[in-house]
Amino acid sequence: MREDCGMTKIDMTNALRLPAGSVDLAAFDPRATPGLPEGEGKEDGYKRLAELDAELSDLQERLFAAGRSNPASAPRILLVLQGMDTSGKGGVIRKAVGLVDPQGVQITAFKAPTAEERQHDFLWRIRRALPKPGMIGIFDRSQYEDVLVARVEGLVEPEVWQSRYEQINAFEQESAESGITIIKCFLHVSRDEQAERLQERLDDPAKHWKYSPGDLITRAHWDQYQAAYRDVLERCNTEVAPWFVVPADRKWYRNWAVAQLLLEHLRSLKLEWPEADFDVTEQKELLKRLS
């Protein structure tokens, strides 16, 4: 099995990359497992997730090292997680992001804006949360809420949210030019699977805290949210900040897929260990004298 795994070339980036152009969300099966070799299932998914840990940790440490040694030129990564309630943003952070050293991760969960945040442009709080050099930033929800919940719940006038797609594209372009690799994941859960997960949260007292009556109000607007997501995916899918549609009905697949995406993007940075900015031989001598 291990030998088979090693020989099968996984390319999650291509498997999940949303093509440019018009989007029909109904064409994406939330139970599909793109990128997983034919015939593989849940156990293989767990195994693959466990197997990528070592390389992911190594590459993340190289990224972190670059941030320490050359902050001005060090790359940064931003993983944006969007999806309907129960699609598993928290699960991905726990199971996939949780594989890497927590010192190299900056997680921001965007809730309803605070009084202070509302006094600024909608991108103000987003900019402040961008990852520092050498860090992997994780957005649990993001700037996209301002064209999703803001639109569906009518929190702002249509002219306002309509102008935001271009603002977001400009912002992401600017962020990419400043050295941030942007990976945007839409966790695509089905309406039926959401019902099951909400039911689980209601049935299990240990999960009540995750439930809010507001979840049902959002669920009642399912179609409007899907339409809003379709526009997001169509209008903000650029070369520098592409969308990946991650089928999310199978948790094991979803977690592995996002971890694999992160790994492939880290690989593409071709990170080397930073060169010493001191004289190694001299320091060895000094250490000997001090021992």
Next chain:
Amino acid sequence: MREDCGMTKIDMTNALRLPAGSVDLAAFDPRATPGLPEGEGKEDGYKRLAELDAELSDLQERLFAAGRSNPASAPRILLVLQGMDTSGKGGVIRKAVGLVDPQGVQITAFKAPTAEERQHDFLWRIRRALPKPGMIGIFDRSQYEDVLVARVEGLVEPEVWQSRYEQINAFEQESAESGITIIKCFLHVSRDEQAERLQERLDDPAKHWKYSPGDLITRAHWDQYQAAYRDVLERCNTEVAPWFVVPADRKWYRNWAVAQLLLEHLRSLKLEWPEADFDVTEQKELLKRLS
């Protein structure tokens, strides 16, 4: 083996708790393994670390849930990590803290104060980094640097650092009263082991980024730092914010010991899952109608 583990009662809190009174650091063996049952070694340490993961994750989730549901009354935990260079503050965060959901952890690494930080009292930046309700805060270095490096390197006048012990005690008392459980760990590494670890960093190009010529300057002041640590341990070892002396020459022991300490402190909070603040039966009905 598993059965033996289950039967041996581990009490790391008592094993590592520094008694009140005068401190003689030379009396603590950095290679000792207090709290580990007689006859156990490295493999048992790894095993025990892996075995506490499930309970640690469960308790951390309860803590996080409390923070979400009742922020005003939710407990908070602060783990302070201090120790000489190479004592393993980063290793503990990666291997022990890394076991829990990164969403529930707030890590702050305190470096030399910035220009802005220097314009404030030394505790200003510390207060700002205190964990939010339901969170586990991790301090990689802390307020104690202001009576360690500040003292040894003469960054401030003696009157200034001498007055800080009482200020720190008052601050910690106040923090504890606000609901923060404070766990302070001194990672106790020997001078010889530090030499080996610095040598490793010099020998391995993948570790050069962790090395700084400043490390040798600090090493040259070893005895002064040990004296400064002794005063910290003697003067700031209170009931509400006790010190734990963690032998740190064996990495496997050090990581397990800190994870176990964290676990025992989480247990002592006796965390229950929050009660639903909505009518569960009513929500189940509503969900059925919306399915």
